[in-house]
Amino acid sequence: MHETNTGLQELVRTGAWTTEPMRAEWGADGELLVEAREESDAWRETSYGFVHDSAHALLSPFGAREAVEVTFVLDYDQQFDQAGVMIRVDESTWIKAGVEVSDGAAQVGAVVTHGVSDWSVAPVPEWMGREVTVRASRDGGAVTIRARVDDEPWRLVRVAPLSPTADARAGLFCCAPTRAGLVVRFVAHRRGEVDAALH
Template sequence: MFTQGSWLNPPKKQAVHASQLHVTTDAHTDFWRRTQYGFIRDSGHFLGLPADGDFTAQIHVAAQYSSLYDQAGLMVRIDEKNWIKFGVEFSDEQLLLSSVLTVENSDWAVSVAPAMPHGFWLRVTVSAGVIRVQYSTDGQRWPLLRLAPFPVAARYLVGPMCCTPERGGLEVVFSQFSCGPALQKDLHDLS
């Protein structure tokens, strides 16, 4: 699956082994638009796979975060002004569940991440102008991370994302990626 996407800002060091994507981040990479800091950054690593219309995508992520703003997860992107990235980010000396929703300007929502020594899973569903983001520490139970309006588009790009704004060298392993029709589960169905 990882061989079918196209890179936005391909990392210098990346490889596909069996069903895993191994990435080492380049220095000073990030996705951000304006809010709080005033700058625009569109230099993060993103492997986008096309999704036509509504969809659900899922991935497993494992990394050893250690520096401020180290981050890895999933991204859904329409263009440089309309996207969301979400996953785990290192900030204030701890791991945080993090999401940045950008519709012209970026917001940032965080909460303390639970223990996840062997990585974590992410799931995103885009359906009828709404984006639903879930995470899992075991691949079985999927608590809600974010629910928000999201622009409707005929085609989205979805796939693994990682950035290191303050350094380079974060090693990330992405695996178990899937993308298919949008799940129509109740908001409180955590399966």
């Protein structure tokens, strides 16, 4: 069993799904296998004009000064397949960050939503087939999002606003907007202290 899977077990025990996936079950090595429903997604309005609020996010309470990390295997490759961390206040206030396949390449990025969604990405094709960790550190009125593959240095992905008084929940998520059959292998979930500094 992965050494940090006690965190996954705790999330499964205490968390709740925003939208139930097709299935969520333990794998042979202690990983959590989550199969997404076709057309699952999280987006509000911007550019596309639609609202989708069907992401499979397993969330538990997230403090005003707390960090969350999710680790998963990047072994998916279809358009808009995605997995990572989600922080959610309500249907119109949330942040998702992770790796999404877009235009034929794996892209690390984030969607920040305050009424409408705002998306940013950067290509990371060299991350394919490896363990990706996404970290969101909430402190004051900001969430700092970082990501890395294996034990490489952290990359800063985004700094986003979130009210320090917001009643938020956080955890893992995945979506499959364009197809059936996406199964994401989540190998770790951790909670801990906030980042000491932005840089």
